Each structure stands twice: as C-alpha cells, then as structure tokens.
Amino acid sequence: MKCTRCRAKAAVALPRHNAGFCPECFLVFFSRQVEKAIKDKKLFTNQDRILVALSGGKDSLALARELQNMEYDVTGLHIDLAIPESSERARGHVIRFCRDYQIPLHVIELEREDLPIPKLKKFFKRPVCSVCGQIKRYYFNRFALENSFSVLATGHNLDDEAARLFSNVLRWDTAYLGDQGPLLPDEQGFVRKVKPLYRLSEFETANYSFLSRIDYSFTPCPYSKGASFTFYKKILDELEHHQPGRKISFYEGFLNRARNTFARLDQEQGKEPAPCSCCGYPTTTGICGVCRIRKTISSRTTASQPTFSRT
Ligand code: AMP
Ligand code: FES
Ligand code: ZN
Numbered sequence: 001m002k003c004t005r006c007r008a009k010a011a012v013a014l015p016r017h018n019a020g021f022c023p024e025c026f027l028v029f030f031s032r033q034v035e036k037a038i039k040d041k042k043l044f045t046n047q048d049r050i051l052v053a054l055s056g057g058k059d060s061l062a063l064a065r066e067l068q069n070m071e072y073d074v075t076g077l078h079i080d081l082a083i084p085e086s087s088e089r090a091r092g093h094v095i096r097f098c099r100d101y102q103i104p105l106h107v108i109e110l111e112r113e114d115l116p117i118p119k120l121k122k123f124f125k126r127p128v129c130s131v132c133g134q135i136k137r138y139y140f141n142r143f144a145l146e147n148s149f150s151v152l153a154t155g156h157n158l159d160d161e162a163a164r165l166f167s168n169v170l171r172w173d174t175a176y177l178g179d180q181g182p183l184l185p186d187e188q189g190f191v192r193k194v195k196p197l198y199r200l201s202e203f204e205t206a207n208y209s210f211l212s213r214i215d216y217s218f219t220p221c222p223y224s225k226g227a228s229f230t231f232y233k234k235i236l237d238e239l240e241h242h243q244p245g246r247k248i249s250f251y252e253g254f255l256n257r258a259r260n261t262f263a264r265l266d267q268e269q270g271k272e273p274a275p276c277s278c279c280g281y282p283t284t285t286g287i288c289g290v291c292r293i294r295k296t297i298s299s300r301t302t303a304s305q306p307t308f309s310r311t
Contacts (some may be wrong), residue, residue, distance in 0.1 A: 045174030059155030082116035
C-alpha cells in the first residue's frame with residue numbers, strides 16, 4: 001500500500017478514511033485531526049492556559065506533545081492514585097515525559113489526601129474505578145480553578161467516547177447524555193473541559209505515540225478487569241471492522257443531532273449546581289461526591305486537607 005499523501009510506502013492503514021500513510025504523513029494526518037477538533041468545536045485558543053490531565057498512558061502524553069508542538073500553553077497534572085506498582089510506574093512515565101519535553105508538571109497524591117484507591121476499595125460496593133473517576137474529575141476541576149487554568153484537557157479518544165455513548169444509550173441515561181461531548185463550557189464553578197483527541201481512535205493514538213517515540217505506560221488499571229466499558233469497546237471494534245467509519249458516525253451523529261436535545265432536557269429538569277456544603281465546589285446533590293466519600297470513610301480515618309505538590 002502507498003501513502004495517500006506522498007506515495008511512499010505506507011506504514012499505517014486507516015480503512016475508515018480509505019487511506020494509508022507513511023510515518024511522516026501519519027503525523028501530519030494526526031495533527032490535522034486534532035486541529036480540526038479544536039477549530040470545529042472551538043475548544044480553546046492560544047490565549048488559554050491549558051491544564052492537561054496526564055495519566056502516563058499513550059493518549060494523554062500524545063495530547064500534551066501535540067498541543068506543545070502546536071505552541072499552545074500546556075501544563076501537566078498527574079494524580080497519583082497510590083495503587084501498588086501501577087501508580088509508581090505511571091507517575092514515573094509522566095515525570096520523565098514532562099522532564100524530557102520541558103512541560104511544567106503538578107502531581108496530586110491521593111495518599112496525602114487520605115483517599116488512596118486501594119483503601120477506598122474496601123469501603124464501597126460499586127466498582128472502585130467509578131469512585132476513582134469521581135475523585136479524579138473533582139481534583140482536575142479544583143486544581144484548574146485554584147491555579148487559574150482556563151481549560152482542562154483529557155486524552156479521551158474516539159473509542160472512549162463511543163463506548164461511553166453506547167453505555168449511556170443502553171441505559172438511556174439522559175443526564176449523562178446531555179453532558180457528553182468534546183466540550184463542556186465553563187460554568188458555575190466548573191472549568192471548561194475539552195477532549196481534543198475525540199476524532200482519533202486508540203489505534204491512531206498508539207501509532208502516534210510509537211512514531212513520536214513517546215515512552216508511555218502500558219499498565220491498565222488492575223481493578224478494571226471485567227469492566228463493561230472494555231466489553232463495549234470490543235463490540236464497537238467488531239462493528240468498525242465490518243463497517244469502517246461506524247464509530248465516528250455514531251459519535252458525531254449524536255453530537256450533531258441529539259446532544260442538544262438531552263442537554264435541554266437536563267436544564268428543564270432544573271438540576272442547577274450549587275456549592276457543596278462541605279468544600280464549596282459545585283454539586284447538584286448538596287454535598288459533593290468526594291465529600292460524601294470522605295464522610296463514608298471518616299468513621300475509620302481522619303480526612304486531611306488537600307495539599308498540592310509541584311515537581
Ligand atoms: P481513562 O479514564 O483512564 O481512560 O483516562 C481518560 C483520561 O483521563 C486520560 O487520557 C487522562 O487525560 C486522564 N487521566 C486518567 N487517569 C489520570 C491520572 N491518574 N492523572 C491524571 N490524568 C488522568
Ligand atoms: Fe482508577 Fe480503576 S481505580 S481507573
Ligand atoms: Zn465537597
């Protein structure tokens with residue numbers, strides 16, 4: 001197969017684009033997809049201070065590198081979940097990446113917040129990954145606001161977004177459907193949240209990281225085995241295999257034709273956020289999810305005040 005752009009030998013085949021690219025042209029293709037996402041959805045401009053949530057995996061490191069190449073103002077934030085072995089490894093990848101590419105980095109340690117994930121696992125019946133997700137989102141938002149970042153960017157890719165949409169549709173979870181998308185504007189105590197990789201698949205971000213020689217962490221979360229998301233991703237992969245382009249049309253079709261309807265529905269139901277009565281950060285439930293987590297475990301442990309460290 002020949003490269004669609006320059007006719008050299010292609011290294012990456014992309015059936016959904018009916019195209020193949022040599023390594024150099026693949027990197028150009030990748031940049032254009034990110035640029036298109038930023039411009040089409042008006043995610044941010046060169047005036048914004050962007051905090052990129054860095055897990056140490058291929059997606060978030062690829063995102064930070066690409067935004068840096070595009071000369072955006074980028075700073076990294078890593079949350080150390082205190083999971084034996086995997087957290088230390090992930091943090092090491094993030095620290096080395098930021099050192100090598102000279103990206104400022106902040107690290108929040110959940111151990112110091114008295115919220116280490118292995119400890120929380122014992123207190124909750126629901127999957128600990130959902131507790132973890134809630135805590136990460138809380139600290140992303142809080143750190144961004146307290147440190148004057150105008151945008152919080154995550155490395156969610158097309159596979160993540162399509163699987164989430166599939167899951168929300170299966171449950172007809174209208175609140176989540178109204179809230180899903182590559183841009184959540186800043187409002188009432190929430191920083192603007194963006195997902196500039198939403199047009200790129202996991203395969204494409206893996207190729208980008210490999211071709212850019214980014215040393216990323218391969219270790220999946222040890223607690224996520226058997227998660228329904230993994231199963232949904234497999235189903236969508238199968239669909240994509242038979243009908244190339246199905247994932248992006250499913251997701252973009254939702255953004256263009258259905259999302260606003262669900263968002264309006266949510267507004268009509270009057271779920272306006274108000275400050276959490278414990279920590280002051282916004283919630284629709286009186287006390288926010290993280291303060292409720294703290295309350296649940298406070299009978300056995302004493303919650304400490306948040307402290308942020310810079311590396
Ligand atoms: P995941 O939910 O693990 O697929 O991660 C989705 C995105 O959330 C990643 O691409 C990162 O941008 C961000 N993220 C996940 N875990 C962390 C972490 N421990 N620290 C900082 N950002 C994270
Ligand atoms: Fe954090 Fe599984 S515990 S993602
Ligand atoms: Zn709170």
